[in-house]
Amino acid sequence: MDSKQKDFTISLVLVALGIYTTIEGIRIYIKASKAPYNIDSFAISPGLLPTILGALLLILSLVLMTKSLKNGNFLIRIKQLLTWAREAVFDSDIRMMVGGMVIMGIYAFLLIGLIPYYLSSAVYLASLMLFLRASSFLKTILVAIITIALVILLFQTGFNVSLP
Amino acid sequence: MVLQYLTEAVFTVLSPLNLLVLTLAVGSGLIMGMLPGLSATMAIALLTGLTYNFPTQTALISLLGVYVGSISGGCQSAILLNIPGTPASAATAMDGFPMAKKGDGGHAIFIATTASMLGTLLSVIFVLTLTPFLTSMALKFASWEFFLLSIFGIMICGALTSAGNALKGWISGILGLLVAMIGLDTVDTFARFSFGNVNLMSNIQLIPVMIGLFGFPEIVRAFKKENEGSPIKVSKFQPKRGFRSVFHNWLAIIRSSLIGVMVGIIPGVGEDTGGWLSYWASKSQSKNPESFGEGNELGVISAEAGNNACIGGALIPVLSLAVPGSAPAAVLLAAFLMHGYRPGPLLMTESPSFIYSVSIYIIAASLAMWLLAMIIARGTVRILGIKKKLLMPIIFLLCVIGSYLINYNRFDVKVMFVFGLIGLALSSADFPAAPFLLGVILGPMADSNLRRGLRLSDGSFLPMFQRPICIFFLIIIIGMIFTQLGVFSKLKKARS
Numbered sequence: 001m002d003s004k005q006k007d008f009t010i011s012l013v014l015v016a017l018g019i020y021t022t023i024e025g026i027r028i029y030i031k032a033s034k035a036p037y038n039i040d041s042f043a044i045s046p047g048l049l050p051t052i053l054g055a056l057l058l059i060l061s062l063v064l065m066t067k068s069l070k071n072g073n074f075l076i077r078i079k080q081l082l083t084w085a086r087e088a089v090f091d092s093d094i095r096m097m098v099g100g101m102v103i104m105g106i107y108a109f110l111l112i113g114l115i116p117y118y119l120s121s122a123v124y125l126a127s128l129m130l131f132l133r134a135s136s137f138l139k140t141i142l143v144a145i146i147t148i149a150l151v152i153l154l155f156q157t158g159f160n161v162s163l164p
Numbered sequence: 165m166v167l168q169y170l171t172e173a174v175f176t177v178l179s180p181l182n183l184l185v186l187t188l189a190v191g192s193g194l195i196m197g198m199l200p201g202l203s204a205t206m207a208i209a210l211l212t213g214l215t216y217n218f219p220t221q222t223a224l225i226s227l228l229g230v231y232v233g234s235i236s237g238g239c240q241s242a243i244l245l246n247i248p249g250t251p252a253s254a255a256t257a258m259d260g261f262p263m264a265k266k267g268d269g270g271h272a273i274f275i276a277t278t279a280s281m282l283g284t285l286l287s288v289i290f291v292l293t294l295t296p297f298l299t300s301m302a303l304k305f306a307s308w309e310f311f312l313l314s315i316f317g318i319m320i321c322g323a324l325t326s327a328g329n330a331l332k333g334w335i336s337g338i339l340g341l342l343v344a345m346i347g348l349d350t351v352d353t354f355a356r357f358s359f360g361n362v363n364l365m366s367n368i369q370l371i372p373v374m375i376g377l378f379g380f381p382e383i384v385r386a387f388k389k390e391n392e393g394s395p396i397k398v399s400k401f402q403p404k405r406g407f408r409s410v411f412h413n414w415l416a417i418i419r420s421s422l423i424g425v426m427v428g429i430i431p432g433v434g435e436d437t438g439g440w441l442s443y444w445a446s447k448s449q450s451k452n453p454e455s456f457g458e459g460n461e462l463g464v465i466s467a468e469a470g471n472n473a474c475i476g477g478a479l480i481p482v483l484s485l486a487v488p489g490s491a492p493a494a495v496l497l498a499a500f501l502m503h504g505y506r507p508g509p510l511l512m513t514e515s516p517s518f519i520y521s522v523s524i525y526i527i528a529a530s531l532a533m534w535l536l537a538m539i540i541a542r543g544t545v546r547i548l549g550i551k552k553k554l555l556m557p558i559i560f561l562l563c564v565i566g567s568y569l570i571n572y573n574r575f576d577v578k579v580m581f582v583f584g585l586i587g588l589a590l591s592s593a594d595f596p597a598a599p600f601l602l603g604v605i606l607g608p609m610a611d612s613n614l615r616r617g618l619r620l621s622d623g624s625f626l627p628m629f630q631r632p633i634c635i636f637f638l639i640i641i642i643g644m645i646f647t648q649l650g651v652f653s654k655l656k657k658a659r660s
Contacts, residue, residue, distance in 0.1 A: 003594065010593040014335065021342060024357065032354055039352065043623030046354040049611045050345050057338045064331055093388040100387040101585075104560055108581045112564070113574050125557055132387055134553035147558050155565060164568045164577065 001084050004068045008077045011065035018058030025051030096132070103128045117163045122148050169517040173524035176221050185218075189226040190532045193233020194540060198241045198249045199566060204234035204435075204492040208499065220503050225525050227499050231492055232529040235435055235475060236280040236537060239468055240544050243272045245559060247379040251370060252435035252471040254601055255443040257378065258325065259456060259463030266459055270541065274406035275461055276468040277537040279417055282410070283469035284530035286421035287428070287476025288523045291483070305430055307617035308628045312637035313430070314606035314613070317437055318599055319641055320444045323648050325457065325596035330648035332595045340603020341610065343368055350612040351619075363575040372567040372580035373604050377597040379563050380584025386552040403538075413465050416446050420469035427470075428477020428493075435474040435492075436605060440598070442470025476526065483507050483519055 001009070029047030032039045039045050069077065088094050103124065111120035125144035134140060155161050176182060189211065196207040211230045215223035238249030243260035256276055263272040305313070318341065322333025346357045347367035358364035410417070420442035427438040446466035447456045456463050478493035482500070484507075500507055505515055512519070567580035587597055621627045628634050646652055 006593040010589065010595070017339075017342075028354065028356055032352065037352055037354060041623050043618045044615050046349045046352050046356060046615075048618075049614060050342070050356060053338050053342050053345070057335065057342070060331060060335050060338070064335065067331075096387045097384050101384060104383075105581060108564060108577050112568075112577060121561055125561060128557040128560075129554065132553040132557070134551060134557070143554065143558075147561065151561065151565065155569075161569055162572065163565060164574055 004071060005077065005080055005084070007064055007068035009081055011061045011068060014057060014061035015065065018054050018056075018061050021054030022051055022058060023054075025049075025054050099131055100128060103131060112164045118148050118152060121151070165516075166520065169520035170524060172517065173521040176521070177225060177525060177528045182222055182225050185222050185226050186229045186528060186532050187536065189229030190233040190529055191536050191540075193230035193235075194237035194240075194533065194537055196230075197234035197237025197253075198544070199562060204231060204238075204250055204252070207231075207234040208492055208495040215499070215503075221521065223499075223503050224521065225528070227496060228522065228525045229529040229532065231496060232284055232472075232475060232526060232533050233536070235472055235492070236277065236284075236468075236530075236533050239276040239280065239464075240273055240537070240541060243276060243464070244269055244544060245379070246382045247559070247563070248374065250435075251374055251601070251605065252439055252474070253467075254374070254378070254436055254598055255439035255467035255471070256464055258443065258467070258598065259458070259460045260467075262457070262459035263461065263464065268459065271402055271406055271409070272461070272464050273541045273544070274403060274538070275409050276464050277534055277541065278406060278410045279420075279465040279468040280472040280537075281530045281534040282417050283421045283424055283472035284475050284533075285527060286418065286469075287425050287473040288526050288530075289476075290425045291476045291479055291519065291523050291526070304633060306631075307613040307620065308631055309633045309637070310613040311610055311617060312628070312634055312641070314610040316637050316641055317440065317606055318602050319644055321440050321602045322596070322599040323644060325598045328454075329594070332593075333599045336590065336595045336597070337599035337603045340600035340605075341607045342603075343373065343600075344604050344607020345611065350608055351615050363573070367608075368579060368604065369567075369570050369576050370601075370604055371570045372576045373583045374601055375563045375566055376580040376583030376585075377587035377590075377601055379559065380580070381588045381591045381597075383556045383560050383563075384584075384588055386556040409461050410465065413462055416449075416462055416466050417469045419445055419449075420466040421473040424470040424473025425477035425480075428474035429480050434605070435471040435478070436602070438474035438477070439467040439471035440602065442466045442473075472530075479522065479526075483511060483522070 025047045027047070028050060029042055029045040031037075032045050032047060042048060072080070107120065107124035111124060114120065115123075122144050125147060126140055129135065129140040129143065130137065135143070152163065155163055177186065192211070193204075193207050197204060207230050208227060211227060215226055218226065234250065235252050238253030239256045239260065240249065242248040242253040242257035243264050246257050246261040248254045248257050260272045260276060263269065318337035319334065322337045323330040326333030326336075342357075344367075347365050348355055348358075355365050423442045423445055424435075424438040427441055428435070443456075443463055443466050446462050447453050450456065450460075450462060452460070479496070482493050482497050497507060505511070505518055507518075563580060564577050567576045568574065570576055587600075590597060590600065617627065618625070629638070
């Protein structure tokens with residue numbers, strides 16, 4: 001994806017975010033003007049800065065989008081984006097990165113807290129290293145166990161802090 | 165009398181027990197500073213409890229030692245892994261990490277540590293000499309000045325880090341400010357953007373955001389096939405070359421230290437801002453500004469001298485007004501109180517030797533920090549020699565721990581992951597992460613001070629254009645916008 005296409009893609013998201021934030025800022029102002037807050041003036045409302053920031057984000061994102069459309073119109077950019085998305089599915093680098101992030105996500109969102117820390121971390125480390133083909137099976141397992149032991153020793157014993 | 169106080173402090177710090185305590189405290193500070201999530205604030209807070217039964221002077225030495233160590237230690241992980249150990253080292257990563265990628269990690273650590281030491285030492289001179297003058301200046305900062313200072317900081321950072329496209333830097337800064345709006349606002353405790361979630365109501369924590377933005381993209385990029393089996397080039401460690409670099413950049417060290425002290429004095433503005441402003445000053449003074457962000461050693465030196473000089477700066481309002489200049493200084497103030505000292509206007513009457521003892525202890529701590537950091541660095545530079553695909557999963561494990569330890573809350577781990585994805589998206593589209601982070605840091609200050617100022621003026625913006633310091637900031641901000649938009653160069657062209 002070329003830099004203009006990247007700018008276009010991200011500006012789409014930012015424009016949407018700018019619109020949402022501006023509307024939400026005004027909604028905060030309306031909510032804060034009612035009881036128990038009773039803040040009538042917009043200048044001192046908690047919605048002031050979010051509204052200003054939302055509007056600024058919207059303006060700057062539109063400028064970015066306009067700049068990105070210099071060598072192609074809106075529809076051409078959308079078509080290019082869809083083509084890139086189709087190709088990305090078969091890109092080996094993207095597959096490795098997404099696969100790695102999925103393992104990291106499972107560890108961060110599910111495993112921590114569900115099973116004891118030493119076990120969840122060892123499972124995460126071993127599975128990610130094996131997925132990335134970082135080393136041989138035996139070495140990977142050994143590295144995972146040694147790392148967890150050192151982490152527990154340093155943080156729990158050394159710094160006296162409890163781990164998740 | 166002053167000489168007697170200074171001599172007594174020197175003898176105190178040189179006693180075998182205190183030297184041992186100083187070494188242990190600085191060493192722990194360095195390690196805690198290196199590990200993302202274990203901030204300087206946390207390091208001092210953890211140690212404060214442990215020092216409860218220590219003799220008073222020993223406790224002071226250990227607390228100041230861990231403060232100096234933790235602020236300085238953050239540079240090593242910033243340089244080697246692009247993960248700042250503490251927010252203070254975020255600016256260091258800008259040029260430190262590119263240096264490490266070029267195989268100059270050892271050199272970068274050497275100059276960063278030396279600049280840190282010199283920045284701290286220079287700041288002590290200000291603690292001793294300029295305390296009354298600078299304190300009166302800092303007191304002139306009111307709501308409007310704080311608001312403009314935060315906007316100024318984000319705009320500078322956005323312009324500096326965006327490689328010629330300030331628009332992207334400013335958008336990144338706005339996104340950071342928006343993240344800072346999440347949770348209960350500090351003026352009316354109104355819940356914003358929290359969707360009824362209790363964790364979101366208590367605001368987004370800075371450290372998980374920082375780890376996510378800076379660390380996560382580096383970890384994920386290491387999963388690419390091109391990195392298969394290719395360990396990162398092992399970096400060199402060259403003290404002679406390091407001393408030469410530091411000597412050649414002596415002016416930048418003095419300038420950055422001055423900026424750091426000034427920033428440190430202003431309450432609420434921490435070491436991170438000191439690092440960024442010093443970095444900006446050096447870049448704008450440089451004949452070769454485009455080399456910044458590509459591995460310019462001046463960037464590393466300026467950022468480190470600037471953030472460490474904040475140590476002395478932040479202590480000035482603590483000692484004279486009992487108002488902390490930064491978060492770690494706030495914890496330090498509590499520790500001083502716990503050990504029977506009452507910082508504030510009466511300090512010089514009640515404990516006349518205190519300010520001199522503190523100064524000597526900081527000097528001793530910065531010298532010990534330099535020695536220990538050099539010893540530790542010989543081991544840490546070898547980290548880059550480990551195969552990326554083996555190293556990065558372990559780094560993510562440390563990122564998880566760092567995020568969790570802030571509040572012992574698993575929600576912060578999820579926050580780190582989400583901001584990691586945002587950081588990855590932003591960096592893929594060449595948006596700098598630094599203004600985003602600064603936006604998160606300065607957002608609460610900008611919001612509360614803007615509304616406080618407006619409340620005092622009955623909703624009028626007029627006072628912002630009437631106060632001298634505000635006018636100064638406004639001129640710089642407008643000048644910066646015009647410069648970045650090319651208005652001045654267009655005018656020049658039109659004239660010629």
